[in-house]
Amino acid sequence: MPLQNRVAPDGSLHRTTMRGMLTGNRGVVHNPDTKRLAGRRWTTKAWIACSLHWKGVRRDVWGRNRQGRAGWSELFFLDEVTALAAGHRPCFACRRADALRFAEAFADGNDVGLLNAPGMDEILHRERRQSTLQPSLALASGELRALPDGAMIAAGEQFFAARGGRAAPWSFEGYGKPVALGGLCGATLVTPPGVVNALRAGYRPQWHPTASA
Numbered sequence: 152m153p154l155q156n157r158v159a160p161d162g163s164l165h166r167t168t169m170r171g172m173l174t175g176n177r178g179v180v181h182n183p184d185t186k187r188l189a190g191r192r193w194t195t196k197a198w199i200a201c202s203l204h205w206k207g208v209r210r211d212v213w214g215r216n217r218q219g220r221a222g223w224s225e226l227f228f229l230d231e232v233t234a235l236a237a238g239h240r241p242c243f244a245c246r247r248a249d250a251l252r253f254a255e256a257f258a259d260g261n262d263v264g265l266l267n268a269p270g271m272d273e274i275l276h277r278e279r280r281q282s283t284l285q286p287s288l289a290l291a292s293g294e295l296r297a298l299p300d301g302a303m304i305a306a307g308e309q310f311f312a313a314r315g316g317r318a319a320p321w322s323f324e325g326y327g328k329p330v331a332l333g334g335l336c337g338a339t340l341v342t343p344p345g346v347v348n349a350l351r352a353g354y355r356p357q358w359h360p361t362a363s364a
Contacts, residue, residue: 154213155188156181156226157323160236160303160310160341162281164188164226169323172230172359175200175239176223183221186213192281196272199242200234229323231356232312236303236342238279243268253354260348271345278343287339296333299350301358303341310341314362325361 157167164180178194181187216222228234231241240257241249250268258265261274276282290304298304298313303321305311311318317329340347350356 154181154186156213156224158226158228158233158237158239159323160233160312160321161305162192162237162279164192165323167323169229171227171233171323172203172357173200173228173234174203175226175228175234175242177226177239178223179221180224181213181221183213183215196276196282197268198237198239198272198275198279200228200231200239200246201242202245229321229325230359230362232301232303232358232362233321235301235346235350235356236310236312238275238281238343238346240268240271240275240346253349256349256352256354257345260350260352260354261345274345275343278345280341287341289337289339292333295335295338298332298340299347301342301350301354301356302347304335304338305341306335306338311335311338312362314358319362325359326364327361 153166153168155164155166157165159165177198180189180191182189210216210225212225241253243250254265257271300314302313303310310321312321313332316332318332318335319329320327
């Protein structure tokens with residue numbers, strides 16, 4: 152049975168055999184003996200998105216990887232658009248170039264000085280769906296059409312990613328045929344506002360290949 156470590160755009164964790172393009176973590180959220188979720192959904196404000204391959208390191212997913220302890224809980228994302236929507240930022244260790252580009256765009260888009268990782272984490276933690284659990288307001292048609300590429304929204308039970316003025320339906324397998332972005336009545340913003348501003352300021356996330364199909 153697959154582990155419950157695949158991340159949806161709203162940050163919730165699910166079981167699926169689809170692995171995705173990126174891994175990451177938000178601290179230790181599993182029991183390494185049972186390889187099941189523990190009671191918490193994060194243990195740190197530093198939610199990061201990492202490369203699947205780094206210096207040849209191999210890990211026992213949701214096992215004991217740090218001197219007999221869990222270390223951190225491996226999570227997996229379809230792509231970076233999904234990770235950003237869930238409130239994860241690029242890792243400064245394994246994706247340093249992306250992390251620096253994101254930090255610059257985050258500063259420009261949010262009209263703040265260049266922040267270090269903890270500074271961005273403080274802002275993002277107040278905006279993530281999973282850490283705030285606050286309902287989002289519906290976006291007007293004009294607000295939908297103004298979303299930058301890579302911003303994620305929800306309409307009913309379906310997630311969509313803004314791309315080229317259209318809305319691509321999301322799933323753990325990839326993206327489906329795009330629909331009109333402005334026509335999604337009652338759609339709410341999923342991607343944290345601070346990340347949306349970084350996208351507007353020019354940050355270009357990695358997309359799953361199905362987005363270009």
